[in-house]
Each structure stands twice: as C-alpha cells, then as structure tokens.
Amino acid sequence: MSGSVGKSVPRLDAEPKVRGEAVYGVDFELTGTLYAALVLSPVPSGRIIGIDTSAAAAQAGVRAVVTAEDAPDLRSGLALDDEPLFASDTVHYEGEPIAAVVADSLKAARRAVSDVIVNIEESPPVASLEAALTEGAPLVHENWETFAPVPGLPEWPRQGNVVGEMTADPGGVDEAFAGADHIVEDVFVADRQYQAYLEPKSATAIYEEDRYTIHVSHQYPWNVRSRTARALGVNPSRIRVIGHHMGGGFGARLDVGLEPYAALLARLVRAPVKLVFDRSEDLLTCNSRENAIIRIRSGVMNDGRIVAREFLCDMDCGAYATDTVFLISIPIFLAGSVYEVPSTRVVARAVYTNTTPTGAFRGVSGTYLNFALERHTDNLANTIAMDRREFRIRNLMDDGHRMLNGQILTDAGIMRTAFAEVEAVAPWADMGKGPNRGVGMAATLWLTNPAPGQVTLKLDVDGTLGVITGASEIGTGAVAMGVRQIAADELGIDPRDVIVTMPDTDVQGHDGGAQGSRTTHIVGRAVREAGTGLREQVVRAGARLLGELPDDVEIGDGHVSVKGEWNRRVTLAEVATQALYDVGPLVASGSYATPTPKYDPDTAVGLLFPTFPTPTYHVHIAEVEVDPDTGLVTVLRYVVVQEVGKAITPEGVIGQIQGGVAQGIGYALYEGLQIGEDGRYRQRTLEAYRVPIALDVPRVEAVLLEHPDEEGPHGAKGAAEPPIVPVAAAIGNAIADATGGAINRIPITPEDVLDALAENRED
Template sequence: MSLLGENLVRTDAVGKLTGEARYTVDYDGKDLLHGSLLRSPVPAGLIKAIDTTVAESLPGVRCVITAKDAPDARAGWVLREQALFARKQVRFEGEVIAAVAADTPEQAREAVAAIILDLAETQAVGDMETALAENAPLVHPEWKSYQPVSGEDYPRHGNIASELMADDDAVDVAFENADLIVEDEFTSNRQYQAYIEPKSAVGIYRDGRYTIHTGHQYPFNVRDRVAQYLDVRPSQVRVIGHSIGGGFGGKLDTGLEPYAAILSKFSGGRPVKIVNNRTEDILTCPSRENAVIKMRSALDKQGNLLGRELICHMDNGAYSGEMAFMPSVIFHLAGSVYKVGNIRVIARLVYTNTAPTGAMRGVSGVYFCAFQERHMDHIADELGVDRREYRLRNLVGNGDTLLSGQVLDDADLLRKGFEKMEEAAPWSQLNDNKKPWHGIGICAGTWITNSMPGSVQLILNEDGTVTVVTAATDNGSGAVSMGITQIVAEHFGLPADDIVVTMPDTDVAAYDGGSQGSRTTHIVGRAAGIAADELKGMIFDVASGMLEAGRDDLELVNGQVGVVGYPDSRISLGDIAMTATWTRGPLSASGSYTTAPVPYNPGCASGMLFPFFPTPTYHVHLAEVEVNPVTGNVRVVRYIVVQEVGRVINPAGVRGQIQGAVAQGIGHALYESLRIRDSRYLERSLEAYRLPLAVDMPEVEIITMEHPHALGPFGAKGVGEPAIILAPATVACAVSDAIGRPFNSIPITPEDVLEAIVGKEKQL
C-alpha cells in the first residue's frame, strides 16, 4: 500500500505527548553551569568602562567575560558587522555587553547585576525617516570597513544596509500617458515569531573544539556563525540539534550559542546553558521587519495597467543578519501575480537603533502581498470594476515572466485557483448575501520553495530498517517527522516504523540549508529520492546474486525483493543487508540536491539581487469578516485557502501548516504588533503581545491543488509558508470592504476600526 497521501502520525508524537521529548532547555548534567548576559539598557550609547571585579568575587561565579576576552572578529550572515560583545558602541536595547557563567542561574543573574557599567547614552536613530534624513547620525559610523560575505559589489551607504533598484525609464512615459493614476502608502508593524520555547543553548569546549546543543532551524548556520564570532574554522564547531519548540524564522541565525560556547571555554570546558526569559527573547528576536511601501499605478481608460512604481523601505534594525537579501523578495514578487506593465522597484533596507529584524515565515512577502492586494482593490474601486474580475483580467499566466526575466511555466494555476475558489464560495452569491458589518476579501499570490541545498545518507540496517542521516530539522512542521520519513518509507515499501531519522549533527551529516522557505520536504525529500535510487541499485545487485536471477527481473515490494512473477522468491531487506555486510560491506548511499538556477536577465536590477525565484507555487484566499461597530473587534467568520502544493505527502501535515499559517496571518492582520517608541519595544511580554487564541480562529476551509512538480519528491513542493503570505492581505481587504474605508496599515486594531467608522460617519 502506498503511504503517499496517508495521515501517518508524526514520528516524534509520542515523545512530545508524554514529556519524553528533550528540548535544549531540558539539557542537564552534574557539571552543568548556567550563563547569563548583561544586555545594553539603552538603544544607543558609548561604553566608557566596565568593572567586573565585584561580579567575579561573588559565590558560584566561574567567569565574567567582555569584549576584551573575545576575539577581535565580526560576524554576519551577509555582512560581517556584529561583534560578540559590544566593545565601545551599543546599537540597540538588548545588545550583549558581558557574559557570566555560574553554578546556578540565580548566581549568574546576580553576578550580571553586579557588573558596573559606565555607559553614556547617545542620540538614537529610532526610525527609518530619521535614518534617511540628511545628516542623520550613522548607526554604523564604520560601515565601510565591514566585510561582505558574498562579494563587495552591492550598494550600501551610511544608514542604508542594502538596496535593490530596478529602474525602467518607460515607467515615466507610462505615468505621462496615464488616464488615471492610483497611489497608496502602506505601513506594517513588526511581528514577533512568538514560538512557545524561548531560545536556549548549551556550549561545551573540549579538546580544542566547541560542541553546541541547540534546538535550531539551521544548525549549519550556527556552526558557521559561531566560527566567525570565535575566529575558528567552521569544522572546529559541532552543532547537535534537539527538539525545536517552534521557530518561524526566529531561530535561523545564532542567538545564545556563541555565548554558551565561549563561556564554556572560560570555565574549564564545563557545559554552560543559557536560557532566554521571555522579555529577553522579545527584545532580541529577529522579528518580521516593519515596512513602508509607496505604490503608484498608471492606467489607461480601459483600466489596463501601463506601469507601476514601488518604493519600499524596510527597517533593518541595528544589524542586518539575513535581511540584506530581502529587497530582492520585493523585486521578484512585484511581477509574480499580476501583469503590471513597466515597473520601477526601489527597495531599501534601513539601519536603525532598534532590535535587528529578520526572516519571519513568509519573509517580506507577507506585507508586500497585503499592500499589493489593497492597492488592487483600490484600483478596482476607482475604475468601478468588481475586485475579483479586475484581478482575473490582470493575472499572469503560463509563459509570462518575472521582472528578472525568469519564465513562469505554470502560472495558469492562479486562474485555476480562482475557479476552485468560485466552486467553494461563489463570489456574486457571497456579495449578494452579505450581512451588515460583514466584508469579503479575495486575494492571489505566488510564493517560492527555497532552493538551499540539502543532503541525505541512507543506511540499510541488518534488521531491514533504513536509517536516514540528515541535518534537516523538523521545527514542528512535520517536514522530517512526516515528510522525509514517509518519502523514504515509500521508496522501499516499508512501514514508517522501519525508518529512523537521526537528529541533526554537523559532525555526522552533510550541509543542510535549514527549515526555512518551505524547503525541507521538497529539497531534502528529493535528496532522499536520489539516495534511495542508488541504494536500491545496490540492493538489487546483492539480491540478484542471492536469488540467482537477472537484476532487471527483480522488484522491491513491501520491503522484500523477489523475481517478478514468482511471489515465493521473496527475500527480506534484512537478509539482503546481512548478506551484503559480510560479503561486500554495509549498504549505504547518499543523495544531495539543490534547485538548479534558472535563466534570468542579469541586467534586470542593480544591487542586492537574489537571482531567481525558485519553484513557485500559486494561491488564492478568501475571507469573510464580521466587524463589531461598538467594540471595533473584527472576527474572521470564514476563511478559505486554495493552495497549490505539488503533491500532498501527508494531508494532516498540510492542513496543520495551512491552518497554523493562517492563524499567524490573522494575528499579524488584527492583533500582533511590536510597537517602537523611543527606539524601544512597547510590548515586552506575552501579556502585552496579543497572540491569536482558539476563540479567535475559524476552521480554515482548505482546497489543495495537486500539480506534481517534475523534480519534487513524488511531485511535492513547499507548503509551510504560502498560507501566511495572503492571510493579512485577505483580512485587510475584507475589513476595508466591511466598513467601506481603506485600511492600509497592519495590524488593524479595534482602535483603528472605531476611528474609521467614526471618520466615515463624519463624512456622511
């Protein structure tokens, strides 16, 4: 029986349901020490002196370290701009200044409190407008000295950390000839990943190497970044993965790992554990960036789009991390859903003295789609055309190209998505039957399957089971505990119980690009398929000798090899493995995969260009909301997702990803917001940061479009992110429809709703 499309229970379910699962915070041991960090209390300042003598003299304290004890090195994903400890300048509230290891967590915290810090607060660059003003103070006065990891040639200047420009002169002509120009400005606030497990890490320095235990989405990134900070070769760092209590992009770069590592070195090699409290976690987590987009469209009399100008400013915070790539996302998305004519894209990443932002699920695409879709609604309203009809008129289709020149082979799936949606929820019927204070939104989007490389080694064990050695991580999504497990089982006709997947270990498995960008099932699943084919070849070689039959006459069915047409001839994989081990050596095979680059036009843009938009998927969402005009509360009463998935491996897993992503999208649209005042977050606890609860969530109606991808494992593409890409967009369009006022800022809070209602009444 095929396992594809079956609701197999995730392999780590029992451990997680009984309390046996081990997260990093559960790491224990007789010689374990506890670390604590001194963080900057101000968003910008100059360190004049640090006195650690009292702290060092306290009972239980094993070491107190500062910048003078660390290598003179800077680290960073794209730009090497951050030192392990602030040496002179601090650039955001929460930046690490010193670290302590002690026998108990309390002693470590007391020692941190005993460090005497002489720090002069300086003028902070609190927001993008201030940062971009003429003669603004620089967040990094020494920015020119920073070494880019990926080559020297991308534009950055002063408070602009990274930039992408795609400028087409024809855009000006389009605006000159336009019969109608529609212009909007949109803003979105920061969103905190808010995984339930705050960050933690354990570091051990032994035999000249660092070993790190961490529940992390991207162990190899930890390895490389720790090596940069501590100025050692990456192979001197070993990263061992644990169960991950949620990540959503917040656990893709190092957090506490390098501090745990260096504290262990200064504590005689004893393991040191550091655990964030929730406030520390919020203050330092690379949350989704706040952004401002100005979007302007030129139209002719018939409403055809002649051109568009799009200026996007993204708040980078104090250090750039992965963000330097993100202006590229805006560029690719700008032409991925609608034919927009000639286009100009200017996307800038701006330094501020705030917590560094990062890649939350659906990086930069979430607010881009919200803004693009609200803009499309605005244009349709101006033209007096139905919103759905206007989208259908302008959809891209098969053979259309992105702004980079990349050809979209199967973009007709967008139109098919609208058809599927129409079957589930006929548009005119919904609009005709709309109750007062109800609103409907319909939106379309395209998203990627991240191309980063992955690798799998398969070992056929002598008991007939298969071990999967991989550094791929399961952040909770099920990509490994369902996806990879089911894919490997399917290749060998084995039950999922016969597949054992190792936990990530950078000493054991080859490079993996981490659980990000909806990539794991697609990329690692494909690598597993390549390895499986090779291993099956070896199995047939051995079985051919055992059965005295030609290799081509053999088949592998339900974990047994036999001669086609002779059911009695079957021998088990265990017998084959045993025979192989003692005759030719154990059977194992490896597979590696990364999406091949697609052709594009290198002249399409200047700046930080991520050259392609790998393995696109296509989506349509519909939401119906109910607004309470007295309280301003918005309730999502119906939510429908039409999602292109390639191929469903595990329906319960796909459902969990879509329902969970929509929940985070509704949270971003209506509740969640890290507001910044005077360069500091106002929300500093889970009490203040409002997350979606069970009572807030509709049961999402899910329609999957299967369109098997030639290179995906059994056709599967990425599933984890697409449903969040459109959720804030669809909710924002529905709320705007309900009230008859444009909502061009997310989140849409009850205060915003009431203000809009009052504003509308005044106008009438």
C-alpha cells in the same frame, strides 16, 4: 509498492511529544554544566564609559564575568560583517549584549547580571525609519564604510544608514504612467512581528580537544556552525552542532543566536555552559519580522488594465544588517507578478536604526509586501468602479509570465485554476453580505528555498531503513512525515520502520535548514537520489540470495522477490544481513540543490537574492465582521487554495495552512511590536504582545491544488511557509470592504477600524 506518499500517516515524533518525553534544547543538560546569562544594554544608543564586573565576579557561585575584552576582536554577520559579539565602545540597541556571567546555577548567573555595572553615556536613538532617512540624520554606525560583505558576496549599493538598496528600473515607467487613465497612490505601514515560538532560545556548548560542540534546537545547524566559526575566528570544522527537538522557530532560529556566546564561554571556563533566555530577553533581542513602509503607485486604464507601477519599500533592519539586505530583493518578485504590470520600477532599501536587529519570519517580507499590493489592487478596482474579483481575473498572469528579474514562470496559469477553486468553495457573490461584514481576497506566489540537502540511506540488518540527514524537524512534519514517507516508499516499507537521525554537523552532509518550505522538496529529492542507489544494491544483493539475475527480481512490501513468482522472496532483513558479509553494508547517498532558474542579472542593481525558485501559487479569501462600537474584528470564514505540487502528507500540509493562517491573523489583528520614540519596544511580554488564542482563530478551510513539479520528489514543492503570506491582505481587504474606509496599517487595530468607519460616514 503499496506506498505511503499521498497518505496522511501519523508522525512518529508525536508520541514522545504527547508523553512529555521529547528533549528540547532547553531540556538538554550535560553533566557538570555551568549556566550563563547575558548583560544586555538597557539603552538603545550610547557610549560605554566603563564596565565594572568586580561586584558580579565576587558573588557566590559566579565563575566568570566576560566582556568584549575576552572575546575575539571580530565583526561578522549573515551578509555584512558589522556585528561584534559584545558591544565595547558603543551600544546600538536596547538588548545588545555587553557582558556575560557564568555561574554554578542559572539563578546565580541571573542574579549576578544585575551586579555588573555598566556606565553608558546615552545618546538620542535613531528610533524609526523616518528618523534614519531624514537628511542629516545621525549615523547608527559612523564607521559603516569599514564594514565588509561576508567573503564571497560582492558589494552592493549602501550609504550611511541605508545598508542596502536594490533598484530595478526597466526604463519607460514614467512614460507608461503618462498614458494611464488614472493614477492611484497608497502608503502602507507595517509594525514588527515577533515569532513567539513557545520555546525560548537556548544553547549548550562544551569545549574539548580544541573543538566546540554546541547543542541546540535550531532550524539551521550548518549556519550555526559557519556563523559561530566566523564570530570566534576559527574554521567551521572546529565547530560541531547537534540538534534537538525544537519548540518552533518560524525563521527566528535561522541565524545564529546564543550559540557563539555559549561556545566562547565554554572555552573560557573549560566546562559545559548552558545559556537560556527568559521570555522577555527572548522577545527583546529576537530577530523579529522587520517593520516597513511601502509606497505604491499604479497607472490603470478604464478598461481595467494596469499599465504602470512604482513600488518603493523601506525595511528596518535594526542595528545590524542581518538578512534584510537579502530581503530587499523580494519586492522584485512580487511587485510585477500575480497581476500583469507591463512597466514597473522597484526600489527597496534596508535601513539601520537603533533597534533590535530584525530578521527572518515565515513569509519574509512577503506578508507586508502582499498586504500593500493587494490592498492597492482593491483600491485600483474601486477607482474604476470594477468588481474587485473581476479586476483581478482581468489582470491575472498566465503561463510564460516574465517576472521583473527576467525569470519565466512556465506554469503561472495555474493561478486561474486557483481562483476558480476559491469560487467553487466560497462564491464571491455570497461572501461578506450583511451589515458590518465584508469580504477580501488576496493572491500571491511564493518560492521554495533552493538550499542544498544531503541524505544517506542505510538498510539495517533488521530491515529498517536509516535516514541520515542534517535536515531539522522544526515541527512542520517535513522530516517526521515528509522525508520519512518518501524514504519508506523507496523500499516499500512501513514509515514506522524508517529511522531518521537528528542533525549533527560532524555526521551528515550540509543541510540548508528548516526554511522556505525546502525540506520536503530538497531533502525529499535527495532521499530519492539516494534511494535509486540503495535499491540497485538491494536488488543485486537480493538477486544473489535468490539465485536470480538482478533484472529478474523486484523490491516491494519489505521483500525482494522474483518477478512473477510472489512466493519466492526474501525479507529486506535477510538481504541486508547476508550482504553485510558478501559486499558490506548497504548504504547509498544522495544530494540535491535546486538549479538556479534563468534570469536576467541586468534587470536590477543590488539584487543579492536574484531568483524565485520552484514557485507555488496561492489564493486566499476572508469574510469578516466588524463591531461598529469597539472596532473589534471577527474572522467569520477563511478559505485557502494552495498549489502544492504534490501533497506527500495531506493532513500535514493542511496543518501548515491552518497554522500559517493563524499567524497571519495574529499579524493582521493582534500582534505588532511597536517601537516607542525612545527606541524601546512597547510590548515586552506575552501579555502585551498578543498571540492569537483558540477563540480568535476560525476553522480554516484548505483546498490543496496538486500540480506535480518535475524536479520535486513525487512532484512535491514547498508548502509550509507561504500560508502566512496573503492573510493580512485578505483580512485587510475584507475590513476595508466592511467599513468602506482605508486600512493601511499592520496590525489593523480596533482604532483603525473605527477610523475607517468614521471616514466612510464622512464621505
């Protein structure tokens, strides 16, 4: 078999995309579509006194004005059922939907939105983590006790504004601190980060035969199905979700967005309804990466050993719980790993505020957790005057490392290889030399999302292979390259002869969505499972056509041939055509979900996301230069060594690394969604919210460390999510090195850099 796995094969969806022909969610139109716009709360906190829709309803072209009165009286959520579709009595964040207008045109709908008169008695917002956690702070939800976990999820510790608390305390931590030579304590603060995918959110829905069909560009159509069903109070099978090309997502399109509104409106007006956000609505309401405060304290010995640690983290989930109650589990996987820390206590909390609900963004919480851990690691090394790299190697985990959840990492020693690879490409001693320059390093492990996937393979009469899967192509190429190449190799055909469906929840089996780098690993594995079944059928059918026994034929190069007789062969097209009337179509299915790794449930309380499956290992190094007059930072060099299991498409993986690092550079230096004391975002456009441009990002160097995983297809693990994780830390460490001062905030502003320089001068 020639094989495309391991080769960089250009993706087929690139052609329609460079031609401008690819239809994205915002481009999709149904005949007879009406357009909708949402009335968003102009204030972060207050009581709704009244909503007057009459003026809006009277506008030309307006078909309906919809409020909470027209929607099911339900609250739902990802983990906790706390969020209604429309605010009715109170508003909890600026941007919370209060009403919707449906009109003949998008312009008419948007115009009429300003004619909906909402009378709100404002109240002072709980605008920050500090404010929410102050004793006697006003409750964001006075009725928080009435909220129930989603069906199937057990209760967890929560109280008032603290909507989730995860505690892992193995005991003996304080005693371990008592024996330390030095105790180092740091506090780190991270602002929010907006995903800033280029295609704003949209949804188009139609209601027919008592079912809702929703057209989306979404990372996780099956979640749209279940979340929309729960928001509307109907069974999931009443919802059909069809995916289209997607203009990025980076986590923001994992939870439900505009879809339940579009569905509800389509039923109410009995016509297709399209709902599209403009950029400022999108930014204002987007489930951005949460802001957080991290307090970390470690005990270290003069010989360089870390002996004790306390890790406290507060994450701002905004006005509703969303997925943050899951994210408070993540610190348990990071706080005591990469470097051995024998005794570690972790407490993480998700906290309600009167701000836009936060949510998933590539490298969920890992970006700032790693920033805190790796900045702190530098501080530990500096405290005992040990070289920062040497200190890391000194404390590095090895094969058999036990994570704080009791999960054993059998192959953690690969991290040593990764450090050695970095040294080979970017020798520590040569980096960051010269005035105003610095070098920083950061390492992490990251998971491959274990959620299930399913694939059906069908061999068509023309010899092409159909891959019927609900997997979503978010842009990474996991479907367009990874799944396609893996499928092609099952029959030894050209990847161009593989046709992959778009997601349609009526057609395919459940898919866990484009998240956590899972698609190549999980869906690729499901392809292999299906391929085993399909190959058996092809061999039997081919053998019959050749007049041989199945054991005596083989598949390769688009043919079934007699073993040892290369010239006695039939094409796959001939096999499929003949089989059609002999045994029926050649179709086989496969499913896969990562088995839950063994762990110890007694290690923590409130651990809703208990394991870290299929981990990968990462070391980053950054070299920067700071401008002492302006505090501006230039990233001179950036090197990534990433363990990937097996790279199905090496250029594709490198593209993920380059893109992930660019987002990490944005996070570290340019972005930052700040919340004012008034509870409103200070950055409200892409002019004020700065995404890095081509001049800001260096050529990122990537080294792929192959280390095949037993369960992965051809050994592949997840690759796309983690490159963002260590970037802020590596750059932060480099800036701290260049300035000689503390760098404890994300984003690192020019003012922070100037302050760090000034601090160094004072010392």
